[in-house]
Amino acid sequence: MTGQTILLLGVAAAAIAAAVGAFAIAWRRAQTGGTPTVSRETLEADRPRVVELPAEPAPEPEAPEEAEEPEPEEEHEPVPVAVVTAPKVVEVSPEEAGVTRRQFFNRALGATFFTFMGVLSLDFLAFLWPKLSGGFGSDVNAGPAADLLEQAVNDDGTVTPVFIPEARAYVVPAPEPVSEQFRDKGVVAGGVFALYQRCVHLGCRVPWCQPSQGFECPCHGSKYTSIGEYFLGPAPRNLDRFVLELTEGGELIIKTGSIIETPRAPRITVKYPQGPSCIGEVGA
Ligand code: FES
Known part of the structure; x- marks a missing residue:
C-alpha cells in the first residue's frame, strides 16, 4: 500500500x-x-417559593346601637397570603x-x-514504516536474473537496460571482472547491477541514451556510463545502486531499501560514448 x-x-x-x-x-x-x-x-x-405579605390591621368593631343587643364576637379575618407560582420547569439531567x-x-x-x-x-x-510487501523501499522481485541479463544485452553486443518500475531501477549487465569500487558491496548478482534512476546531482530521472550507450541527465547534463560510472557534468558521484540478492531459484531481489553510494569513478571501465549524445553538450 x-x-x-x-x-x-x-x-x-x-x-x-x-x-x-x-x-x-x-x-x-x-x-x-x-x-x-x-x-x-x-x-x-x-424554583417556586412562598412569599408572606404583612398582615393588614383588623378593622375596629362598631359601637353597639342598642344595649340590649349582645355584643358581637370579635372576629379575626385570616391573614391574606399571596402565592406566587412560577412556570413549571422540568429538571432534567x-x-x-x-x-x-x-x-x-x-x-x-x-x-x-x-x-x-x-x-x-x-x-x-x-x-x-518499513514496507514489508512490494513497492519502492522494500525488496522487489525483478524475476529470473538470467532472463534480465538476456534482455539487457542485444545481439550486436550493445546494451538496453531493463527498467523495473516498482524498484525505480535499471537492470544493466555488469562487466567481468567488476571494478574495485563495486566489489564486496553486494551490488552485483546474477551478472547484473540495479541502478537507481535518480540523478545524484539534483534528483532528476536519468534516461537511457541508446546511441551513446550511457545515462544522460537532461536537467544539467550529467553523464554516466552504462554501469552508472560518472563521466561528465555536475554530478558529485556515480549513479547510486541497490543491494541485490539471488533466490534459490535464481530470481533477482532488488533491495530498494539499501542504496549504495560510490564516489566518482577514477576511470571508467566500460566504453562510453559509443555514439552521439542524446542531450548534446549540456553542462559539459
Ligand atoms: S539533476 Fe542531473 S545533472 Fe542535475
Missing part, C-alpha cells in the same frame, strides 16, 4: 468519522425532543438535556482537530 493510498484512506476515515459524529449528535438531540436546556442556576432561581450550541461547536472543533492530527500521524507512520 503506497503512502498516497494510505493518505486517501485516512482522509476517507476522517470524513466518515465526522459524518458519524454529526449523525450521533443530531440523533441524540432528536431523542431529547428538542427540550430546551436549563442550567442549574436557572432552575434554582425559578445533563444526559437528557443533550448539548448546547456552544458545546456542539466546541466538540466539533475538538473532533476536527484530533481527526486532523490522527490523519497526520498515520501519514507520518506510513512514511516511516
Whole structure:
C-alpha cells in the first residue's frame, strides 16, 4: 500500500468519522425532543417559593346601637397570603438535556482537530514504516536474473537496460571482472547491477541514451556510463545502486531499501560514448 493510498484512506476515515459524529449528535438531540436546556442556576432561581405579605390591621368593631343587643364576637379575618407560582420547569439531567450550541461547536472543533492530527500521524507512520510487501523501499522481485541479463544485452553486443518500475531501477549487465569500487558491496548478482534512476546531482530521472550507450541527465547534463560510472557534468558521484540478492531459484531481489553510494569513478571501465549524445553538450 503506497503512502498516497494510505493518505486517501485516512482522509476517507476522517470524513466518515465526522459524518458519524454529526449523525450521533443530531440523533441524540432528536431523542431529547428538542427540550430546551436549563442550567442549574436557572432552575434554582425559578424554583417556586412562598412569599408572606404583612398582615393588614383588623378593622375596629362598631359601637353597639342598642344595649340590649349582645355584643358581637370579635372576629379575626385570616391573614391574606399571596402565592406566587412560577412556570413549571422540568429538571432534567445533563444526559437528557443533550448539548448546547456552544458545546456542539466546541466538540466539533475538538473532533476536527484530533481527526486532523490522527490523519497526520498515520501519514507520518506510513512514511516511516518499513514496507514489508512490494513497492519502492522494500525488496522487489525483478524475476529470473538470467532472463534480465538476456534482455539487457542485444545481439550486436550493445546494451538496453531493463527498467523495473516498482524498484525505480535499471537492470544493466555488469562487466567481468567488476571494478574495485563495486566489489564486496553486494551490488552485483546474477551478472547484473540495479541502478537507481535518480540523478545524484539534483534528483532528476536519468534516461537511457541508446546511441551513446550511457545515462544522460537532461536537467544539467550529467553523464554516466552504462554501469552508472560518472563521466561528465555536475554530478558529485556515480549513479547510486541497490543491494541485490539471488533466490534459490535464481530470481533477482532488488533491495530498494539499501542504496549504495560510490564516489566518482577514477576511470571508467566500460566504453562510453559509443555514439552521439542524446542531450548534446549540456553542462559539459
Ligand atoms: S539533476 Fe542531473 S545533472 Fe542535475
